[in-house]
Amino acid sequence: MKRTRGNQVVQFPRILSEMVGYQVKSTFHPIYEACFDKNLVRTHYVQHRITPNSVFRQNGLKRPQFTEGTLFGKIRMNEVYKMNSQVKTLDAILGxxxxxxxxSKIQFLSRGHLAANAxxxxxxxxxxxxxxxxxAPQWMRGxxxxxxxLEEVxxxxxxxxxxTSAGVRGGGVMGRWPRATNSRGYQILEGAKV
Incomplete structure (x- = not known):
């Protein structure tokens, strides 16, 4: 195993175990671990622990913006999830x-949390x-x-x-999203500047 700037390379050189958490003085406090594939530019799964404390959720919190970070390279994930990008992507795949x-305004791919904020x-x-x-992309209705x-229950x-606590592992189901190509050779990810 090789450790580089908080990432742990495991089993395959392009698979990273990305720990997300907070550094407080000299101690890192992990919140969840993501298994990220640099070749496919996607997270295979996220694992974390949940405790009964989540039912005592802080009220009145403003929903945070999503953070892109550096894992996705030149791909602007904020652009990928925009409606016009999704329309172009489906047009390229399906015609x-x-x-x-x-x-539509009520049926689109949203940013589904793998480790639920709930x-x-x-x-x-x-x-x-x-x-x-x-x-991972998830239909908004779901x-x-x-x-x-289900998260609340x-x-x-x-x-x-x-x-006292339970281990949770969540992952997406869309095989090679977002860097796959369709049968006509179109890249499925709209907005990628690669």
């Missing part, structure tokens, strides 16, 4: 006008979940609907059963 057919109680911990390394309800169940 002309298909992006407009499948996407799993954390304080603003500092919640803010740490807003890194693109902790996301992200804001059933998935959010899980936290409440952990609290009521008095379990």
């Amino acid at each position: 002309p006008k298909m992006g407009d057919h499948y996407l 799993d954390y109680a304080t603003s500092a911990l919640i803010r740490a979940t807003f890194h693109y390394v902790n996301t 992200n804001a609907g059933d998935w959010a309800a 899980s936290a409440n169940n952990l609290y009521t059963t008095r379990v």
